[in-house]
Amino acid sequence: MREIHASAITDAVKKLCIEANYALEPDMLRAFDRALGTERSPAGKHVLQILKDNAELARTKKIPYCQDTGTAICFVELGQDVHVTGGGLADAINEGVRRGYTEGYLRASIVRSPFDRVNTGDNTPAVLHVEVVAGATMKIQIMAKGGGCENRSKFKMLTPADGVDGVKEWILECIKTAGPDACPPLIAGVGVGGSFEKAAILSKKALFRELGTANPDPVVDAIEKDVLERANRLGIGPQGYGGDTTAFGVHILTYPCHITSLPVAVTIECHAHRHKEVTL
Amino acid sequence: MISTALDGVKEVTPPLSAADVELLKAGDRVRITGVLYTARDAAHGRLLPLMDAGKPLPFDVKGQIIYYTGPSPARPGHVVGSIGPTTGGRMDKYTPKLLALGLKGTIGKGARSQPVKDALRQHKGVYFGAIGGAGAVLSAFVKKLEVVAYEDLGTEAIRRLEVESFPVIVVNDCHGGDLYEEGMTQYAR
Numbered sequence: 233m234r235e236i237h238a239s240a241i242t243d244a245v246k247k248l249c250i251e252a253n254y255a256l257e258p259d260m261l262r263a264f265d266r267a268l269g270t271e272r273s274p275a276g277k278h279v280l281q282i283l284k285d286n287a288e289l290a291r292t293k294k295i296p297y298c299q300d301t302g303t304a305i306c307f308v309e310l311g312q313d314v315h316v317t318g319g320g321l322a323d324a325i326n327e328g329v330r331r332g333y334t335e336g337y338l339r340a341s342i343v344r345s346p347f348d349r350v351n352t353g354d355n356t357p358a359v360l361h362v363e364v365v366a367g368a369t370m371k372i373q374i375m376a377k378g379g380g381c382e383n384r385s386k387f388k389m390l391t392p393a394d395g396v397d398g399v400k401e402w403i404l405e406c407i408k409t410a411g412p413d414a415c416p417p418l419i420a421g422v423g424v425g426g427s428f429e430k431a432a433i434l435s436k437k438a439l440f441r442e443l444g445t446a447n448p449d450p451v452v453d454a455i456e457k458d459v460l461e462r463a464n465r466l467g468i469g470p471q472g473y474g475g476d477t478t479a480f481g482v483h484i485l486t487y488p489c490h491i492t493s494l495p496v497a498v499t500i501e502c503h504a505h506r507h508k509e510v511t512l
Numbered sequence: 513m514i515s516t517a518l519d520g521v522k523e524v525t526p527p528l529s530a531a532d533v534e535l536l537k538a539g540d541r542v543r544i545t546g547v548l549y550t551a552r553d554a555a556h557g558r559l560l561p562l563m564d565a566g567k568p569l570p571f572d573v574k575g576q577i578i579y580y581t582g583p584s585p586a587r588p589g590h591v592v593g594s595i596g597p598t599t600g601g602r603m604d605k606y607t608p609k610l611l612a613l614g615l616k617g618t619i620g621k622g623a624r625s626q627p628v629k630d631a632l633r634q635h636k637g638v639y640f641g642a643i644g645g646a647g648a649v650l651s652a653f654v655k656k657l658e659v660v661a662y663e664d665l666g667t668e669a670i671r672r673l674e675v676e677s678f679p680v681i682v683v684n685d686c687h688g689g690d691l692y693e694e695g696m697t698q699y700a701r
Contacts, residue, residue, distance in 0.1 A: 275539075282643055282646050283645065295648040298594060300596075337587050339583070339594075339667050353666070379598075380598060411622070411696075413601060415621065465701040467696040472695065474692075504645040
């Protein structure tokens with residue numbers, strides 16, 4: 233049994249929250265450059281250039297890339313041979329979020345109840361998903377998930393008869409209805425299969441894959457590429473001002489499902505796709 | 513007041529008159545210099561009962577522009593943190609009433625409802641788009657910031673901003689123009 237102290241988890245989460253909000257990942261920056269090379273719309277190019285400048289300013293001046301520093305979504309892959317000492321895992325993670333958001337001058341966007349809507353003041357609690365896996369390490373993935381695009385995420389139970397074409401149409405419909413509201417160019421994280429709740433979690437997890445990489449499953453890869461191409465023919469464009477760059481990517485994760493079911497969840501993610509991970 | 517600079521960008525200084533608003537067309541690039549007021553979901557929620565009761569609001573909205581934003585906290589020595597727009601559509605329930613009271617402009621990102629577009633025509637108002645997610649860049653245009661009301665709402669409090677050459681684009685004008693619809697039609701393949 234390997235021991236990991238709660239304070240090490242807190243420190244790691246704090247660092248991930250701050251770094252995610254100040255510095256976009258290199259795959260996102262490369263996506264801006266690729267899009268600048270293909271975008272026909274002058275307004276769209278202008279937006280893409282400003283977003284590149286914004287990323288540079290955020291990184292160098294240590295200002296959040298977007299004022300909505302998001303819900304702290306946290307995926308933990310916990311090795312079964314790890315023993316967390318010195319406190320509870322969830323408490324350690326929330327303390328990391330608390331310190332990261334407070335000390336990093338990040339916006340507190342979480343209310344304690346969806347009904348009384350009183351801000352907790354420190355962006356806690358995180359939305360936490362823990363999966364127990366083999367091994368003696370702990371992988372922590374943090375996503376600072378913006379609210380505007382999250383509000384455009386959707387779920388639908390398709391029927392097995394709807395098939396691949398039905399899945400494609402549903403993802404496209406989600407991108408189209410998100411439109412300018414979701415700060416395009418966007419990324420669609422898609423969970424197909426499992427169950428109602430499993431599909432939604434997969435749709436978030438799918439967003440951690442490096443942008444521009446192929447899906448390891450060639451069948452799913454072909455679906456992703458087709459939907460992405462069709463999304464970019466919608467004309468929505470950067471910031472919805474019209475153009476060719478509506479989406480940077482479509483990332484799909486699948487899971488076995490019941491003979492009656494074809495659940496499909498689509499998490500809409502904006503161009504402020506802030507995510508970091510670490511393995512302890 | 514509205515004028516056009518040599519580069520074709522329109523210079524806007526609130527307060528705005530109906531005649532000013534009529535000069536703005538969907539797709540126009542605009543720089544705003546002067547005062548903006550911030551208000552978003554929770555602040556609008558508090559303004560609504562005041563409007564319904566005919567009571568005065570925490571600031572006079574006549575001719576003014578509301579920026580839908582909830583800034584991130586400023587580092588010591590800085591005016592503000594990151595300050596980009598939030599989704600305008602969430603404020604659709606409140607906007608026609610504010611326009612009826614004389615509000616002339618709102619700044620956000622994302623599409624507005626038909627009742628808001630109708631109210632922009634009826635009351636001569638304009639909806640500007642600022643670039644969503646560009647909050648670090650936009651913070652450089654804010655020269656002064658003070659809380660006007662509802663400090664307990666934190667990032668959602670009403671703030672008075674003094675901005676210089678704050679860059680926006682006209683999304684919905686008072687003539688029925690809609691940049692999102694026009695842009696999408698132009699580039700759909």
